[in-house]
Amino acid sequence: MLNRRLILTVAAVAVAAGFASPALAQEKSIVVSSTTSTTDSGLFNHILPLFKQKTGIDVKVVSQGTGQALDTGRRGDSDVVFVHAKAQEEKFVAEGFGVKRLPVMYNDFVLIGPKSDPAKVKGQKDITAALKAIQGKAAPFISRGDKSGTHSAELNLWKTAGIDIAKDKGDWYKEIGQGMGAALNTASASNGYVLSDRATWINFKNRGDLEIVVEGDQRLFNQYGVMLVNPEKHKHVKKAEGQAFIDWLVSPEGQKAIADYKINGQQLFFPNATAPGA
Amino acid sequence: MHGGMSDLPITFENATVRAGAITILDRVSLAITQGEPTLLIGPNGSGKSTLIRLGMGLIEASEGRVRWGGRANADSPRRAMVFQHPVMLRRTAADNIAYALASRGVPRAEQASRIDALLDQVGLKHLKDRPARRLSGGEQQRMALARALACDPEVLFLDEPTASLDPASTKAVEDIVRATALRGVKVVMASHDLGQAKRLAGDIVFLVRGRVIEQARAEQFFTSPATQEAKAFLRGDLVI
Amino acid sequence: MLEGASALDLIFSGDANLYSIVGLSLYISFFAVTLAAIVGFPLGAFLALVNFPGRSFAIVVLNAFMGLPPVVVGLAVFLLLSRSGPLGFLGILFTPRAMIIAQSLLVLPIIAALARQTIEDLWAEYRDELTAMRVGPAGRVATLLYDARFSLVTTLLAGFGRAAAEVGTVMIVGGNIDGFTRTMTTAIALETSKGDLPLAMGLGIVLISLVIVVNGIAWGVRRYGELRAG
Numbered sequence: 001m002l003n004r005r006l007i008l009t010v011a012a013v014a015v016a017a018g019f020a021s022p023a024l025a026q027e028k029s030i031v032v033s034s035t036t037s038t039t040d041s042g043l044f045n046h047i048l049p050l051f052k053q054k055t056g057i058d059v060k061v062v063s064q065g066t067g068q069a070l071d072t073g074r075r076g077d078s079d080v081v082f083v084h085a086k087a088q089e090e091k092f093v094a095e096g097f098g099v100k101r102l103p104v105m106y107n108d109f110v111l112i113g114p115k116s117d118p119a120k121v122k123g124q125k126d127i128t129a130a131l132k133a134i135q136g137k138a139a140p141f142i143s144r145g146d147k148s149g150t151h152s153a154e155l156n157l158w159k160t161a162g163i164d165i166a167k168d169k170g171d172w173y174k175e176i177g178q179g180m181g182a183a184l185n186t187a188s189a190s191n192g193y194v195l196s197d198r199a200t201w202i203n204f205k206n207r208g209d210l211e212i213v214v215e216g217d218q219r220l221f222n223q224y225g226v227m228l229v230n231p232e233k234h235k236h237v238k239k240a241e242g243q244a245f246i247d248w249l250v251s252p253e254g255q256k257a258i259a260d261y262k263i264n265g266q267q268l269f270f271p272n273a274t275a276p277g278a
Numbered sequence: 279m280h281g282g283m284s285d286l287p288i289t290f291e292n293a294t295v296r297a298g299a300i301t302i303l304d305r306v307s308l309a310i311t312q313g314e315p316t317l318l319i320g321p322n323g324s325g326k327s328t329l330i331r332l333g334m335g336l337i338e339a340s341e342g343r344v345r346w347g348g349r350a351n352a353d354s355p356r357r358a359m360v361f362q363h364p365v366m367l368r369r370t371a372a373d374n375i376a377y378a379l380a381s382r383g384v385p386r387a388e389q390a391s392r393i394d395a396l397l398d399q400v401g402l403k404h405l406k407d408r409p410a411r412r413l414s415g416g417e418q419q420r421m422a423l424a425r426a427l428a429c430d431p432e433v434l435f436l437d438e439p440t441a442s443l444d445p446a447s448t449k450a451v452e453d454i455v456r457a458t459a460l461r462g463v464k465v466v467m468a469s470h471d472l473g474q475a476k477r478l479a480g481d482i483v484f485l486v487r488g489r490v491i492e493q494a495r496a497e498q499f500f501t502s503p504a505t506q507e508a509k510a511f512l513r514g515d516l517v518i
Numbered sequence: 519m520l521e522g523a524s525a526l527d528l529i530f531s532g533d534a535n536l537y538s539i540v541g542l543s544l545y546i547s548f549f550a551v552t553l554a555a556i557v558g559f560p561l562g563a564f565l566a567l568v569n570f571p572g573r574s575f576a577i578v579v580l581n582a583f584m585g586l587p588p589v590v591v592g593l594a595v596f597l598l599l600s601r602s603g604p605l606g607f608l609g610i611l612f613t614p615r616a617m618i619i620a621q622s623l624l625v626l627p628i629i630a631a632l633a634r635q636t637i638e639d640l641w642a643e644y645r646d647e648l649t650a651m652r653v654g655p656a657g658r659v660a661t662l663l664y665d666a667r668f669s670l671v672t673t674l675l676a677g678f679g680r681a682a683a684e685v686g687t688v689m690i691v692g693g694n695i696d697g698f699t700r701t702m703t704t705a706i707a708l709e710t711s712k713g714d715l716p717l718a719m720g721l722g723i724v725l726i727s728l729v730i731v732v733n734g735i736a737w738g739v740r741r742y743g744e745l746r747a748g
Contacts, residue, residue: 031612031693031695036711039708040708040711040712044696045696060612060693060695060698060699061695061696062612062693062694062695063693063694064693074602075600075601075602075603076600076601076602076606077600077601077602077611077612178711179711180711181710181711181712181713182710182711184713185710185711185713188713200712203712203713204712204713205712205713205714205715205716206713206714206715207713234601236601236609334650336646336649336650353652355652358650358651359646359650361646361647361650364647365643365644365646365647367661367665368664368665368667368668368747369665369747370747377661378651381651381652381653381657409746409747425651
C-alpha cells in the first residue's frame with residue numbers, strides 16, 4: 001500500500017514537471033505569421049538560420065492563408081506579418097494594426113496545366129489571353145478559393161481578362177478552399193489548370209502530367225511585404241526583435257540571403273526592398 | 279471493541295416495503311434478539327431477502343419502522359452481511375480482507391495479523407495471495423464471510439449464502455456460521471433449504487407473500503407447526 | 519528539413535528532426551490523455567454514481583462530445599488563447615502547452631464517457647457489498663476506479679489513439695511551427711500539401727507503428743496485471 005502511494009506521488013510530480021517545463025528556455029524569439037506558399041517553398045528553412053546566427057533570435061513561423069495570417073496579426077498573436085497581398089497589407093497599416101509596410105521581394109506566378117493542354121495555351125505570353133481560352137473551352141481550372149494572396153491574384157487576373165468569374169464560372173471552375181499544395185494535388189489528379197507561385201511549383205513533387213504552360217507575363221509578379229504588428233494595439237508585441245527581423249530582411253545581407261535561395265539551381269525569390277513603388 | 283451501544287434487539291414495527299405498486303413486505307412486526315441463529319424461511323418471493331436488507335439497513339421501510347437497540351440509525355459498524363452471490367474485489371484474497379478492515383478503520387499495523395486469523399477461521403489461509411476472483415464459488419463465499427467477520431460484528435446477516443454452492447462448500451459455510459454463532463454473534467439468515475434451517479436454527483421465522491405467518495423455536499416449528507401454510511410448506515407443497 | 523528523403527531513411531539515420539517531431543507528438547498526446555484522465559475519471563465516476571436532476575441529459579451530451587470535431591475544438595481554444603481572447607494574457611498560443619490543453623479537451627469526453635459506462639457497470643455489481651461495508655462516496659469512487667483499472671487502461675488507449683491521430687486541433691492552436699510545434703500529424707499534412715506524398719505516407723506509417731507499440735505495451739501491462747490480480 002505504501003508503494004502505491006509513493007508511485008502515485010512520484011507520478012503526480014512528474015506530470016506537473018512535464019507540463020510546466022516548456023517555460024524553461026526563455027531565449028529570444030518572435031512569432032511571424034506568413035503564408036503557406038512561402039513556407040512550402042522552403043525559403044524560411046534557408047534564411048532563418050542565417051538570421052538566428054547573426055542575432056540569436058529564434059523566428060517561429062506560423063504559416064496560414066494570407067487572410068488568416070493578417071488576422072493573426074490583428075489579434076496580436078504574431079509579432080510580424082509577412083504576406084504577399086499589397087492592398088490588404090496597406091489596409092492593415094491604415095487600420096492601425098501594422099506600423100509600416102516594407103517591400104521585401106517578389107516571386108512570380110505561373111500557369112500550370114496538363115501536357116494535353118485542352119485550351120491550347122502553352123507558350124502563350126499573355127496570361128489574360130490564356131485565361132480567356134480556358135474559360136472559352138471550359139477546361140478544368142482549380143482555384144484556391146481561400147482569400148489568400150494567390151487567390152486574390154487569380155481573381156485579379158480574371159478581372160483583367162475581362163471575365164466576371166463569379167458570374168461566368170461553371171462546373172469547370174473548381175474552388176477548393178485550400179492551400180497551394182492542395183490545389184496542385186487536385187490539378188494533378190484531375191488534369192486541370194491552376195495558377196501557382198513558382199516556388200511552390202518547383203518544390204512540388206506530385207506533378208503527374210502537369211507542366212508550366214504560361215510564364216513571364218508582368219502581371220504574374222507577386223510582391224511580398226513585411227509589417228511589424230503595432231505595439232500600441234498589442235502591448236506584448238516583441239517590438240525590438242520584430243523590428244530586427246524586418247531590418248534584416250530589407251538589409252543587403254538579408255536580401256542577398258533571399259536571392260541565394262535556389263532549388264535545382266533556380267532562384268525563386270527576387271529581392272526588391274529598394275525598388276520604388278513595390 | 280465497540281464500546282457502548284448494542285444493535286439488539288432489532289425490532290420491526292409494522293414494517294412495510296413497497297416497490298411501486300407491489301408490496302414486498304406487509305406489516306411485519308418482529309423482534310430479533312440476542313441468542314441462537316434466527317433463520318428466515320419461506321417460498322421464493324416471500325420477502326426473506328427484503329427483510330434481511332431492511333434489518334441490515336440497506337433499504338428503508340415505506341411504512342412502519344425498524345429500530346436497532348431502540349435507536350433509529352440505519353448506519354452502524356456492528357452489522358455485517360453476506361450475499362448470495364459474493365463479489366470479490368479485483369485483488370488478492372488477503373487484500374480483500376485488508377479492504378474490509380481498512381474500511382472499518384483498523385490501522386495498517388494491525389491488519390496483517392487479523393487477516394491471517396480470519397483466513398484461518400474460514401480455512402483459506404493457503405489461498406491468501408491468490409487473486410480473489412479466481413477462487414471457486416465456495417471459496418469466494420467463505421471469503422465473503424471472512425470479510426464480514428473482519429469488523430467483529432454483533433449481528434451477521436446472510437442472504438441464502440449457500441443457494442448456489444455444492445454440498446461440500448455448503449457444509450464448510452455452515453460450519454463457519456455455526457462457529458460464529460457459538461462465539462456470541464447473532465446470526466440472521468435467510469435460507470431456501472429446510473434441511474439447512476433444521477441444522478442451524480434456534481428460531482424460525484416463516485414468511486409467505488411478505489407476511490410473517492409463523493414464528494417459533496426450531497424444534498417446535500418442525501415437529502408441530504401451528505399454521506396451515508407452514509404445514510403445507512413442510513410437506514413440500516407449493517405455498518402460493 | 520525532411521525534403522526528398524524517404525521516411526525509412528530518416529528513421530534509420532536517426533534524423534534529429536524526425537525524432538524531435540515524434541517526441542513532441544508523444545509528449546503532447548501523453549500529457550493530454552493524462553490531464554483528461556485526471557479530470558475525466560472522477561467526472562465519469564461522479565456521473566455513474568450520483569443521481570442528480572439532469573443526469574440523463576448530461577450523459578447524452580457527454581457521449582455526443584466524444585465525436586467533437588477536432589477543428590472545432592482547436593478553433594474554440596484558439597479563440598480563448600488568442601491575445602485578443604479572454605485568456606490571451608497567458609501568452610501560450612502557438613506553444614506545445616496550448617496543444618496539450620486543446621487535445622486534453624478533445625479527449626476528455628471520451629475518457630469521461632467510457633469511464634462512466636465502465637464504472638456504472640461495475641457499480642451494479644459492487645453496490646450491495648460496498649453499501650453493506652458502509653464505504654463512503656470517496657471510497658466508492660476510489661474502489662471502483664481501482665477495480666476497473668484494466669478496462670480503464672483501454673479507455674486511456676482510446677483517448678490516446680484519438681489524440682495521436684488528430685491534426686485539426688494541434689494545427690490551429692500550435693501553428694505547425696518548424697522545430698517547435700510540428701507534430702507527426704501536422705508534418706504529414708504539410709508534406710502532403712507540398713506534394714511529397716511518399717514521405718507523408720511514410721510518416722503516416724511511422725505514426726501508426728508508434729500507436730501500435732503503445733497499444734502493445736498497454737496490452738502487456740494489462741495481461742501482467744490480470745495475472746497478478748485476477
